[in-house]
Amino acid sequence: MSANKILQGDxxxxxxxxxxxxxGDQRVFPELxxxxxxxxxxxxxxxxxxxxxxxxxLVDRIVSKFRExxxxxxxxxxxxxxxxxxxxxxxxxxxxxxxxxxEGVFIRSMATRGQFGGLTRSTADAIVVLDAMGxxxxxxxxxxxxxxxxxxxxxxxxxxMVTVPGMGDDIQAIKAGLMEIGDIFVVNKADxxxxxxxLRELRSMxxxxxxxYRNTGxxxxxxxxxxxxxxxxxxIYEGILEHRRHLLENQKEGLKKREESRAxxxxxxxxxxxxxTRALKRLGGLETLDEVVEEIVARKKDPYTVSSELVTxxxxxxxx
Amino acid sequence: MSANKILQGDxxxxxxxxxxxxxGDQRVFPELxxxxxxxxxxxxxxxxxxxxxxxxxLVDRIVSKFRExxxxxxxxxxxxxxxxxxxxxxxxxxxxxxxxxxEGVFIRSMATRGQFGGLTRSTADAIVVLDAMGxxxxxxxxxxxxxxxxxxxxxxxxxxMVTVPGMGDDIQAIKAGLMEIGDIFVVNKADxxxxxxxLRELRSMxxxxxxxYRNTGxxxxxxxxxxxxxxxxxxIYEGILEHRRHLLENQKEGLKKREESRAxxxxxxxxxxxxxTRALKRLGGLETLDEVVEEIVARKKDPYTVSSELVTxxxxxxxx
Numbered sequence: 001m002s003a004n005k006i007l008q009g010d011x012x013x014x015x016x017x018x019x020x021x022x023x024g025d026q027r028v029f030p031e032l033x034x035x036x037x038x039x040x041x042x043x044x045x046x047x048x049x050x051x052x053x054x055x056x057x058l059v060d061r062i063v064s065k066f067r068e069x070x071x072x073x074x075x076x077x078x079x080x081x082x083x084x085x086x087x088x089x090x091x092x093x094x095x096x097x098x099x100x101x102x103e104g105v106f107i108r109s110m111a112t113r114g115q116f117g118g119l120t121r122s123t124a125d126a127i128v129v130l131d132a133m134g135x136x137x138x139x140x141x142x143x144x145x146x147x148x149x150x151x152x153x154x155x156x157x158x159x160x161m162v163t164v165p166g167m168g169d170d171i172q173a174i175k176a177g178l179m180e181i182g183d184i185f186v187v188n189k190a191d192x193x194x195x196x197x198x199l200r201e202l203r204s205m206x207x208x209x210x211x212x213y214r215n216t217g218x219x220x221x222x223x224x225x226x227x228x229x230x231x232x233x234x235x236i237y238e239g240i241l242e243h244r245r246h247l248l249e250n251q252k253e254g255l256k257k258r259e260e261s262r263a264x265x266x267x268x269x270x271x272x273x274x275x276x277t278r279a280l281k282r283l284g285g286l287e288t289l290d291e292v293v294e295e296i297v298a299r300k301k302d303p304y305t306v307s308s309e310l311v312t313x314x315x316x317x318x319x320x
Numbered sequence: 321m322s323a324n325k326i327l328q329g330d331x332x333x334x335x336x337x338x339x340x341x342x343x344g345d346q347r348v349f350p351e352l353x354x355x356x357x358x359x360x361x362x363x364x365x366x367x368x369x370x371x372x373x374x375x376x377x378l379v380d381r382i383v384s385k386f387r388e389x390x391x392x393x394x395x396x397x398x399x400x401x402x403x404x405x406x407x408x409x410x411x412x413x414x415x416x417x418x419x420x421x422x423e424g425v426f427i428r429s430m431a432t433r434g435q436f437g438g439l440t441r442s443t444a445d446a447i448v449v450l451d452a453m454g455x456x457x458x459x460x461x462x463x464x465x466x467x468x469x470x471x472x473x474x475x476x477x478x479x480x481m482v483t484v485p486g487m488g489d490d491i492q493a494i495k496a497g498l499m500e501i502g503d504i505f506v507v508n509k510a511d512x513x514x515x516x517x518x519l520r521e522l523r524s525m526x527x528x529x530x531x532x533y534r535n536t537g538x539x540x541x542x543x544x545x546x547x548x549x550x551x552x553x554x555x556i557y558e559g560i561l562e563h564r565r566h567l568l569e570n571q572k573e574g575l576k577k578r579e580e581s582r583a584x585x586x587x588x589x590x591x592x593x594x595x596x597t598r599a600l601k602r603l604g605g606l607e608t609l610d611e612v613v614e615e616i617v618a619r620k621k622d623p624y625t626v627s628s629e630l631v632t633x634x635x636x637x638x639x640x
Contacts, residue, residue, distance in 0.1 A: 029624040029628065030624070032622075032624050033622045033624035033625045036619070036622035036623065036624065037619050037622060039619070040617075040619050050370050050371055050372070051370055052370070256617070259617045260613050260614070260617055263613045263616040263617050263623060264609060264613050266623045267609060267612070267613070267616070267623045267626060267627055268596065268600075268606075268609075270623055270624065270627035271596050271599065271600075271627045271630060271631065272592050272593075272595070272596045273592075274627055274628065274631045275592070275595040275596055275599060275631055275634070275635070276588065276591050276592045276595055278631055278635055279591065279595060279635070280588075280591075282635070286584075286588075289584060289587060289588075292587070293580050293583045293584050293587070294580070296583040296587070297360075297576070297579045297580055297583050299356070299357050299359070299360050302352075302353045302356035302357060303356065303583060303586045303587045303590055304349040304350070304352050304353035304356065304590065305353045306587060307587055307590035307591045307594055308349065308594065310591060311591065311594045311595055311598060314595070314635060315595070315598055315599070315602070315634065315635070
């Protein structure tokens with residue numbers, strides 16, 4: 001059991017466990033169960049936005065700010081666009097450079113997904129590890145902007161949406177849905193053309209769609225920044241601390257509610273993965289599906305009837 | 321049963337069924353089972369890339385090309401960044417304008433995810449509907465660039481990766497993982513600065529990482545385009561047809577293998593969703609989790625032990 005080592009802050013043990021999580025090894029669950037009871041202390045900050053908006057540099061600067069304040073930091077860089085190889089390792093290497101010798105910073109990439117689990121699930125597990133090993137702050141950075149990424153950052157306490165001036169469709173995407181999950185909006189590369197327009201558009205969108213403000217009293221700030229020149233970093237950092245204060249003070253929509261929704265999602269995701277794994281094991285493994293797959297491709301069978309029959313076989317009772 | 325109507329090409333019946341799929345209504349499965357036996361004829365083309373690269377315009381142009389060739393076309397615009405409201409409807413409206421009066425084109429957006437299903441799952445279902453209603457070509461366009469999007473376009477026969485000049489991090493993402501799934505690379509907005517460099521970088525990446533070429537004999541073309549000015553569209557269209565010929569001729573890595581992997585993924589996803597739905601129903605619904613969620617947040621319990629116990633209760637046998 002490496003749980004004790006991790007609770008004592010052993011970096012190697014933590015790295016090993018996170019690697020097994022990323023590999024989709026379900027045998028880590030008992031260890032995670034133990035660690036979970038020692039978790040719940042870390043503050044979780046999520047960064048999301050399209051590739052190319054400069055998230056990594058921004059995260060790097062914010063890590064430095066937390067370090068100046070004496071906080072230990074764990075960083076999870078979630079890169080679902082590299083399901084194969086290379087991305088994660090490359091990412092780690094680039095990111096490590098600056099904070100490499102700082103023992104207060106622990107950086108890991110998540111890239112692979114287990115056979116039946118999702119990145120949302122494995123990221124939740126990795127958060128438990130960093131939390132239990134005593135990191136004060138956990139930063140979760142996603143590379144993509146899809147549904148998985150929304151789910152991943154949704155489990156954070158404070159979520160930052162990062163964009164750049166002049167990304168028309170990006171703003172559309174934010175408008176359509178991401179607006180709801182951003183607690184702080186950052187317009188990076190603010191020396192680019194169109195910064196005034198982008199800031200104005202984002203602010204007016206937030207003011208028009210104000211049901212969240214009316215419900216919670218939180219109006220997300222829109223902060224221009226040039227991360228590479230350290231501009232706007234203090235404001236972003238102050239914004240994170242302010243949002244944290246807001247969550248702690250707000251009974252109705254505050255920290256407790258976010259924690260409950262996080263726990264619920266985690267159970268449902270675990271149930272899904274465990275059920276399908278154990279079910280397929282009982283049926284004789286994934287290979288037993290090969291025969292039926294051929295019949296499906298030939299349109300002699302269909303996946304809907306096959307899966308319904310399998311579920312009835314497993315759980316009994318009438319299909320429904 | 322609207323299955324017969326859909327098989328006769330009834331647009332309203334198909335639209336209604338796709339809406340129910342998007343709403344996560346599992347009662348559509350028997351109907352989909354029937355339709356599945358009449359599917360398998362359509363050619364599926366996937367478009368992916370970051371927001372802002374001009375995918376919609378490109379899809380619009382390629383739809384016109386297929387129409388000129390007398391093919392009927394179904395378009396699924398998958399927008400996982402709008403899990404809330406607005407996005408899908410807005411998308412439909414914008415996209416419909418040009419092909420609105422063309423009965424040979426059927427356009428729908430997918431945005432919502434069922435409670436326990438994913439967009440990958442519901443998009444697979446919508447493909448079955450369009451296929452069974454007799455569309456020759458189905459175009460699946462994803463708005464994001466995350467894992468869900470990779471999975472979604474992965475079920476296509478031909479996948480186009482769209483980027484624009486000078487998106488450094490975007491290229492990084494492509495390099496890291498998306499390189500593997502792109503059958504054709506399009507650099508849109510080719511009148512922008514940096515086009516030569518981007519084309520050169522992409523081509524040299526593809527040539528360096530040539531194990532796919534060695535396995536399959538397919539070297540993905542890198543095509544510059546200006547979709548708004550109709551430039552490069554003929555080349556892209558020809559590329560799609562050529563890749564289709566390649567898949568039909570290639571025994572080892574061709575169409576059959578893609579069909580099998582698509583069918584397998586669909587069964588596993590259906591199993592997951594059906595198992596967890598039926599499991600939670602038997603446990604008394606999602607609300608019964610509320611009590612245990614409170615204990616988890618208080619760290620009196622942990623999600624790993626709870627879900628393992630629930631699975632054992634449902635499937636019996638030793639936890640494992």
